Amino acid sequence: MxxxxxxxxxxxxxxxxxxxxxxxxxxxxxxxxxxxxxxxxxxxxxxxxxxxxxxxxxxxxxxxxxxxxxxxxxxxxxxxxxxxxxxxxxxxxxxxxxxxxxxxxxxxxxxxxxxxxxxxxxTLKPSTVGQEFMLAKNALGEAFGTKKIKQQIKSVERNAVNVNTLETVADILRDTIAEKTSALPSKEEIKAKADEDRPIPPYDINATKVEDIYKLDTLISPAEYQIIPFKPLLEKGVQLSTILPFKTSSYVNDGLKAALSTSKKDRHRIRLLLYLSFLMAFRTIPDKKLNNTETVNAIMGNCPSLILENFFQRFTETPESATGDDRQKHTFTPKSKDKLLCWMLAVSLHLENFNMDAATLTHDLSLKQTRVNELFRSLGCKVSELTPTQRSQMGLEASDAQGMKRAVLTVPLTFPLPKRGPKKAK
Known part of the structure; x- marks a missing residue:
């Protein structure tokens, strides 16, 4: 590289x-x-x-x-x-x-x-009022009491609170509590912090058009877009398996076959589908092989070096080497993996006019549907059941569409509130 x-x-x-x-x-x-x-x-x-x-x-x-x-x-x-x-x-x-x-x-x-x-x-001295009596009583309990009484004595000793001591520091505690509670973040601040920490592509929270929320130029830089090697796909009789780095994606394969079967080729759509295939292939690189050039090149196929370099920059971390090795190391982290998945979904939303079947990429990514729905929601999509209008457009009955959901991105962009507390037992 x-x-x-x-x-x-x-x-x-x-x-x-x-x-x-x-x-x-x-x-x-x-x-x-x-x-x-x-x-x-x-x-x-x-x-x-x-x-x-x-x-x-x-x-x-x-x-x-x-x-x-x-x-x-x-x-x-x-x-x-x-x-x-x-x-x-x-x-x-x-x-x-x-x-x-x-x-x-x-x-x-x-x-x-x-x-x-x-x-x-x-310099505070403990109060001696009743202390001798309690010591004598506890001594009798320890010597002749039952097991339950001995446990009660130990429990009281562990949880004893000196009220007089607390009175001397009451003002300090009151001022400290007031100071700390006044500094607690508001609900809006908590939400803003959660939005910043989301593993999603750069977004425009004030966008008035849905295509401007995740701009294509931020997902695929103009330099990357220009060098996507799509021309071999335009040749007659081409086999997709010989060109695509990720060969088992039903979504990419079906989309390319449809785009290539028309008389006027949609080159923009072909570029995006091929770029999506590069993203899927990059996700399959084993974490321990990210620094092995031969393995990376074998998996990524004919991916241009600029695109591959940007993948490493966006979707991997480079922690300090514990061995003192000066060579740059790359590794996947849970957050970087989620960022890579969200990048794929954002590109697919551009391909589907920001309204797509939530289950489209589930099989290709080998994920559970609930996980994919969660990623769509983190992007700001609304994931919901098909409406009667959508069912009629797809020619489906209510029973056939049961469980099918659509992921729709709309303006203004809103993110789900961060969850608080443990999950409720069902």
Missing amino acids: SKRKQHDSESSGPKLALEYAKADVDAGVEGPFLAVFPGVTPPQSTTFNVYKTASDDGKAKRKKRILEADTGKVEFVGQNFGENARQGYCRYVVAIRNKKTNKLVFKDAPVIAINRTVKALK
Whole structure:
């Protein structure tokens, strides 16, 4: 696979200089740090102090740091070593851009978990009222009580709550709860976040025409469209099995036979069907063989390198290699697989004028019908039973059309609300 050349316009602009802040490290400049606050978060104006060990012997000791802050009522303390250190396998850096010099400086940012302590509780002495009586009673129960009584004593001890202690922190808890609940996302914000995370092609939520929701130029770039090798399909007596990379798709095969049987060939439809066959073939590449050039070429057939390169960019992930291998690795993830399926359905919606039988591609993709319906809904389609008008147009009786559903994309585009809570038992 060959990499595409960058446009001259891209290389003519100002270049951004990259630099690692080694000088700051050697000079002893502290920070930045990434702090994790489980539970209560201090105000943004809180000032943290950084401490390090007195001895600098050894590389590990030089990196030990303690962060500390005091808000008057609560103390915050965290460290990157010992039992309270945050365990992780990632290294974080913070990038700082200087607008004047156009230089981007990368600085190490260790992650430190911050623990909080309510100062009023540090000197609090437990109440002794009735304590001796309860201790004596529990001792008798432990010595002579039944198994059930012993279990009750242990349960009470585990769940005991000191009300006086809670009174001292009531104001802190009340303020914290009010602050946290005010920051909770609204229903609209939750829906907007869910829409952003959908594994679907780029869309226009404000489109006024259904063909502009998932524009064909975003599904198949103009450069890809021009190089789709459809001309061999126009030759007389051509065998589809010798050209199509995915040979067992009833939808693609039947669609091409219909398009090629007419006197005036619909070249646009032939291009889209062949592109859909490339997508189906790419989905069949085993995850462990994505980086094997011979296997990929054998499965994809005569797929142009530009199209194949875009497939890898859109539908695979490239995680960091644990072995330190510099070669780029590709892998399928659940989200990237769903994105590839949604891409196929979006192309098929263009072929079917955005109103198609929901079961059309189910057999070709070896999926359950409920799964395909779910993917159509994630694209914003309405999946519903055939209407009487649709049944009459297809020449079907009500009994024959039972269970048949249509996937219809309409404007304005709307997505289903995210589901909350566990599924209800049937």
